[in-house]
């Protein structure tokens with residue numbers, strides 16, 4: 001009987017892990033499609049991304065419920081408890097990432113009917129960096145790998161740097177070509193969204209480190225654990 | 228009496244103890260011997276053939292027989308696994324088997340390619356590795372089901388999930404339908420476009436003819452206009468049919484091309500005469516910069532048709548008072564010919580599709596310019612039939628670059 005119960009518990013934890021991974025995958029896809037709709041001026045795709053955001057919200061509710069139910073019925077301790085606590089946090093970050101992706105799609109929708117801005121400064125590269133970091137954070141979560149998670153945290157500095165350069169370029173364009181304001185302003189929003197997605201990814205990675213090391217590094221400079 | 232009894236009893240006890248100890252020793256020795264002959268086949272054979280002790284020989288024989296059976300079973304098992312792996316890897320369909328805890332038990336080459344991974348992944352949790360919501364739902368569902376899923380690698384896959392016989396696991400069959408879906412779109416668009424392209428001129432011809440029959444033939448003001456419309460649209464139909472015929476001939480490989488050294492500059496000058504009226508009308512300047520010596524291996528008529536199409540497009544789609552550049556230069560063993568313009572350009576999402584039949588980046592503009600939407604598909608066919616390559620890029624700061632790469636003719640010594 002006892003083994004039966006613990007097997008159920010195992011299954012519940014696995015389901016929680018799998019659902020979180022699927023939600024992470026959905027968030028990745030939302031960013032990818034939102035950026036594609038922006039680059040291709042594809043209004044239909046942008047609308048689809050905005051519609052898909054409902055699925056991300058649904059993910060959040062269902063995973064929250066699952067995590068709380070495990071907490072209530074199993075009263076887990078130690079590493080299981082840390083994992084579940086971390087899930088509750090992870091889910092909110094992923095939901096915010098979903099919101100920001102749908103924000104990008106909304107800007108793409110505004111830009112779609114306007115003529116193409118001929119400029120080299122495109123947020124596409126920034127998006128690639130952010131996506132790569134999100135993937136790495138999810139990989140670190142799956143592998144319970146604190147070192148990779150720390151690499152994700154470190155890479156956020158690069159994202160901020162690229163964003164700052166891009167922002168300056170877009171502003172410069174605004175100065176030289178006032179007529180472009182209609183196209184440039186939404187672009188600056190997209191950059192801001194991407195940067196905020198980057199911040200949430202960093203949060204995810206910090207959660208992974210916490211889960212592995214039981215050490216809350218948020219709001220504190222990171223000190224490598226001695227080993 | 229009692230003493231002798233006690234002595235006898237003690238003796239019996241001592242003998243028993245000694246025998247027990249001896250038996251234990253023997254048992255121990257037997258165990259050691261067994262272990263040695265199991266581990267060491269050489270020793271086994273020596274004992275089997277040379278031992279003076281018949282018990283030892285018997286033991287060796289039994290163990291030898293057992294060892295043979297085990298070995299045969301192991302070999303058969305390994306062969307079966309290898310066969311299964313070979314069969315699975317030979318399939319173009321992806322096969323993934325997972326156990327009750329969704330850990331990967333088997334993953335064939337095709338599945339690995341579709342997932343975009345190189346590592347074996349056996350033992351990894353599938354759903355944590357491939358993070359796709361639809362895949363999770365599919366694996367979780369209690370009945371066998373199918374879904375089309377966009378994998379993180381960009382592959383569009385049709386995934387069928389079946390329960391594994393006698394287990395909690397699942398078997399996933401994964402089929403790459405990316406190319407098929409794309410082709411379906413192309414085909415659907417083609418059919419829709421053909422009917423649309425034919426319907427418009429036919430409708431005009433029918434309407435004009437009916438109006439004429441209904442009495443307009445006697446109206447000196449209306450009749451010439453209607454007849455002109457008849458003529459223009461009949462011409463248009465004829466042009467579409469001729470283009471379609473060209474294409475189907477190219478498709479069927481009936482269009483015979485004769486490759487010989489052709490001077491690009493000469494052909495270009497000839498092509499220009501065909502587009503000059505149009506260029507003059509739109510006040511577009513065509514700049515040609517090609518050295519006399521640039522020579523390609525090509526069919527002169529085909530190259531002319533290619534250049535007419537590309538330059539005609541550039542002149543047609545650039546702005547009024549715009550510019551078109553035609554250039555050719557050596558590129559390794561090849562010659563790269565470029566037709567550039569400073570027009571509005573082609574958005575990235577259209578760029579990869581403009582070579583499809585009837586595909587238009589800006590349908591209203593193209594139709595207003597009198598295009599049938601077949602020019603570039605003919606160009607692509609011709610270039611490829613000559614073993615070359617054609618493509619389009621964005622021109623900076625604006626416009627398009629259509630380029631083709633053809634083999635350099637060996638007669639040439641120094642190119643541009």
Ligand SMILES: Nc1ncnc2c1ncn2[C@@H]1O[C@H](COP(=O)(O)OP(=O)(O)OP(=O)(O)O)[C@@H](O)[C@H]1O
Nearest residue numbers: 540541544581587588589593598599600601602603
């Ligand atoms: N230089 C160019 N600049 C902008 N758009 C172009 C250019 N060349 C081609 N296109 C786009 O690609 C489409 C396909 O070109 P294609 O030559 O196949 O057809 P078409 O010009 O419309 O008709 P036709 O069969 O008479 O050539 C065009 O409709 C146009 O939208």
Ligand SMILES: [Mg+2]
Nearest residue numbers: 540598602603
């Ligand atoms: Mg054309």
